[in-house]
Amino acid sequence: MQRRSFFVLTMLAFGFAFLYVPILSMVVFSFNESKLVTVWAGFSFKWYVELFNNAQMLNAAKLSLQIASLNATGAVILGTISGLVLARFGRFRGRTMLSGMTTAPLVMPEVITGLSLLLLFVAMEQAIGWPSGRGVTTITLAHITFSMAYVTVVVQSRLTTFDESLEEAAMDLGARPAKVFFVITLPIILPAIISGWLLAFTLSWDDLVITSFVSGPGSTTLPMLIFSKVRLGVSPDINALATIMVLIVTVGIVGSALWMQRQEKVRQRDVQMAKAANE
């Protein structure tokens, strides 16, 4: 192993500290007795209790959950199709346009996307009467539009590293292209699709700007609620919420990493066994 540069190591340490200190401070102070979030006054769960009794918060959370799930499913369907098209369909009329439309949302400032989508919904409502008013429908449509871009990237890059001879073998054995996709390709790229779903879910769950533009009365999502609260200053129940989310994400990521490691170990063992049998 090479001599690791002192500089690199320090930067690594600093970088990770930079990333985690704010998160950790939020978590620590969620257990603070005092309302003054930054002065420690003793350990307490009271902000968590308050959080769970806050009907407004819970409703907003439920709405966000609903929208995020719908969005993730829609984004995965559309994103997988466009990832497939871009990775497998070679050159076709409109390819540059499609490719452009699926990469631009990745970087487009949200204020622009939000404004443009709202104006579209207003114009549509004027022209054909749908969507009538802004609410869950418009928010979901907007979210699907920008999160499908992320799913496209994930699926497209998975498909480009996919062994095409598997698909050719299936066609050679008599399966038509559509069947090949559902029976061969899809099961194998399923992990990528699942991570695409989770990515789309997180993006929707967390979105503020676009949602603010396209939401209507009665459709207050969790980020909108959080934003209106923190504009006025720190609020310890927000810390409690943050801690819960950090906990869920950590358990999820660490859990899946450990699980994948175990799968890999089992797989390696199988390969070794086969080699040893040496037929």
Next chain:
Amino acid sequence: MVSSPKTEKKIEPWNDPHATPYLRIERVTKKFGDFVAVNDVSLKVYKGEIFCLLGGSGCGKTTLLRVLAGFETPSSGAVFIDGQDMTGIPPYERPVNMMFQSYALFPHMTVEKNVSFGLEQEGIARDEIRRRVGEMLEIVKLTQFTKRKPHQLSGGQRQRVALARALVKRPKLLLLDEPLGALDKKLREHTQFELVNIQEQLGVTFVVVTHDQEEAMTLASRIAVMHHGEFVQVGTPSDIYEYPNSRFVADFIGSVNMFEGRLIEDEPDHVRIESEELGGTIYIDHGVSAAPGAIVWVALRPEKIALSREPGKGPDNCVRGVVKEIAYMGDLSIYLVKLASDRLVRVTQPNTIRHPDDRITWDENVYLHWHSTSGVVVTQ
């Protein structure tokens, strides 16, 4: 080709003008942009043959195979299988199956499901499928591995699954892409014989693509040597080896000594070539189609040359040289003999006697002899 008394007695359909070819490739060309991968090739393959496309990388053999499978559409020309024109027919509708170089086994399916996949696409009844899969797995000797997944199998086992999967559909034509490439030497030899046996047992017509001339020589009933997208020579293994039609083929298959010379005698029943490189004359006991005085090349295979301390009987087919290198290979020895013209000649001799006392050794002066049937005149 691996011969058995059965195959020796087989009629050679390619020499029978009344035989109908099972696979007909008619003037097929495949271009990728400006690059011509396959250049106006035509071929007839007969039922029950193992036909080999042999060539180095980039010669177009894999492209031609993919055209047969339906993964590439020819830029011009057509392919006929059992009389049916395959133009416009996609791979999943062709009576052709392919064994991929990487085997392409479906990683998320068991051996059994992999092999039954093709039959399921045909809509055959489940009992029938189970029966045929069981039969095929017995033939490839994998019955105890039905429930395993591909990553739980060794390379040789995976290859047999790939073979079973393709053969269970009883295709009219089986295409094999470098079938023995991924196996180690011992396994390769063993599998070569097994492949031939299975083919004979089932009577399927094989088209094999390979860059390994040993593989081609062992498996094939006929070989087509390909170079730059064209067929350089088509014939049986012995035809190609003993009667190469060009320097390229002579050099490609096995090792060969090539000598440039001038035709000094050109009769219908013999020719005599004088070669400065060689330092002597070569007498060949049949006529060749070249003008007298023409410059020709003569190919002499290393195993057809004998080393001895005694000079030859006649004026032809014998030269003097000095032994420069000896490589002991166990079953034979390779000698590099330097001629007066500084040219090195490669000679191989089987080690028939263990430790002969008067073995020819380095720096000895020796005579090289060969038979009047040994030289092959090559004009290209």
Next chain:
Amino acid sequence: MAQPGYVSVGGWLSFTLARLIEGVTQSQAYTRAQRWLRNRGVTGRAFVIAIPYFWLLLFFAVPFIIVLKISFSETMLAMPPYAPLWEWVGEQALEIKVNLANFTFLFTDSLYGRAYLNSVGVAAVSTILCLLIGYPMAYGIARSSPAWRNVLMMLVILPFWTSFLLRVYAWIGLLKGNGVINNILMSLGVINEPLVMLQTDFAVYVGITYSYLPFMVLPLYANLEKMDLTLLEAAADLGCRPTKAFLRITLPLSIPGIVAGAMLVFIPAVGEFVIPALLGGPDSLMIGKVLWSEFFNNRDWPIASAVAIAMLILLVIPIMVFQYFQGRQMSVHR
């Protein structure tokens, strides 16, 4: 070997879907319809391409045209708060009012010019900061042993999955007058008066750098990890010292990663709203904040649209640069 639960369910779903599709596609009506369509040049492939294509056309491309249209109209006290661009006057005359006032306003009022310049400046500085912190991190992770690599990348990705909004909020607690940093520094005796960190441009820089750091590290890591280390070995073998080898081999080869990361940070940072809103002060002028307040506070949709169009024009070239590098990334794998 038992399959993990979700894969079995997924596999079963796929098979069922496949059988359903097979059932439909092999029916008489379907084949007839297919032949009819194919004779008119519409294939199954075209249909598959059309689904995401038309969705994005409607919900992504068309809206920009509408924004352009609104940017040419007048504000009105109405719902929606702008005057229609064209009206029928009498029977046969169409009056189209293209109001350029919004754009001239953008140019004359120095607020907008300053906001654009400031946004670009802040975004550029934050991008450089992200690069300065992110490059050594990505490098360090890419060069560590495979076991460590997975753990470290996991640690980089974890904050990315937690809420963006909440992580920005965390900095409020840290940077406040009586926030964590000030309290620690004061109790250590380093300072006597609390530092003013919140509601400043400094806070905005910190906020953007912090939030976008994973976006810089990920593409950089992807690039550095794929680099052929034998190139460095060859350089060492030829007498090149490590620092020089880095500058002449590693760095140039990592440029696609640098550009991809830089674009992923710079472009959205220009239009960033949340961070300047929560961490910045009234004089941290960012164009995202301006657009938001024009829309929500002033209810001036036409101006907001004009601001958006101007932002788009500003960002068109960086977006195209990004798309170019993204496209190269995808085809490199082939």
